[in-house]
Amino acid sequence: AQSVTQPDIHITVSEGASLELRCNYSYGATPYLFWYVQSPGQGLQLLLKYFSGDTLVQGIKGFEAEFKRSQSSFNLRKPSVHWSDAAEYFCAVGASGTYKYIFGTGTRLKVLA
Amino acid sequence: EAEVAQSPRYKITEKSQAVAFWCDPISGHATLYWYRQILGQGPELLVQFQDESVVDDSQLPKDRFSAERLKGVDSTLKIQPAELGDSAMYLCASSLDGHTGELFFGEGSRLTVL
Numbered sequence: 001a002q003s004v005t006q007p008d009i010h011i012t013v014s015e016g017a018s019l020e021l022r023c024n025y026s027y028g029a030t031p032y033l034f035w036y037v038q039s040p041g042q043g044l045q046l047l048l049k050y051f052s053g054d055t056l057v058q059g060i061k062g063f064e065a066e067f068k069r070s071q072s073s074f075n076l077r078k079p080s081v082h083w084s085d086a087a088e089y090f091c092a093v094g095a096s097g098t099y100k101y102i103f104g105t106g107t108r109l110k111v112l113a
Numbered sequence: 114e115a116e117v118a119q120s121p122r123y124k125i126t127e128k129s130q131a132v133a134f135w136c137d138p139i140s141g142h143a144t145l146y147w148y149r150q151i152l153g154q155g156p157e158l159l160v161q162f163q164d165e166s167v168v169d170d171s172q173l174p175k176d177r178f179s180a181e182r183l184k185g186v187d188s189t190l191k192i193q194p195a196e197l198g199d200s201a202m203y204l205c206a207s208s209l210d211g212h213t214g215e216l217f218f219g220e221g222s223r224l225t226v227l
Contacts, residue, residue: 004155032214043117043204043218044156051214090155094214099144100169101216103155 002027002093006104013081014112021076021107023091032094033074034101035065039087050074061085086111115139117219119205125225131193134222138187138207146216147180147190148204156204162188195226
């Protein structure tokens with residue numbers, strides 16, 4: 001069965017600092033992996049996705065993520081955080097074939113000015 | 114840019130009442146999902162449609178929840194009777210065919226049960 005773990009419930013960084021949000025997944029085959037962002041009271045917006053190929057994936061808003069099969073991880077990174085990045089971030093794993101998507105519990109990012 | 118439409122955005126109801134949420138996916142999207150998101154948690158899948166057929170409703174509390182997508186386009190999620198624990202955000206998402214992987218989400222319907 002698929003599962004996703006986001007170990008950090010809350011993360012606080014200063015504006016301009018680098019960011020890494022952790023995501024670990026469990027899935028028997030090669031998963032589809034995603035990062036979504038959710039602003040308060042809004043739906044989810046896709047930041048980036050990994051299906052296959054290059055394990056370093058570039059997304060929108062300057063985000064990137066690296067798929068590490070040996071660690072079952074798909075961590076999200078940004079070299080310099082902006083105040084507008086404050087939001088909740090969700091990692092998700094999708095199963096090929098069934099197209100069923102499981103979400104993690106989320107990491108809430110706070111950015112200090 | 115095409116969007117997933119949901120209504121109502123906010124709904125306040127008393128327990129034991131019936132509520133309904135509507136979702137209109139992006140035109141041409143065959144796969145439609147209803148998720149429930151409790152405050153502070155990630156979205157949990159309630160039901161997945163492929164066209165008009167239910168693909169997965171294993172997590173749908175069928176004693177009180179029902180979902181339909183009669184013509185394979187828009188969809189309705191109903192709760193009857195509502196309970197206090199149903200207070201949550203109900204998110205609708207659609208995908209072109211599931212294969213490309215990207216889910217497009219609506220803004221959600223926030224339910225408060227008093």
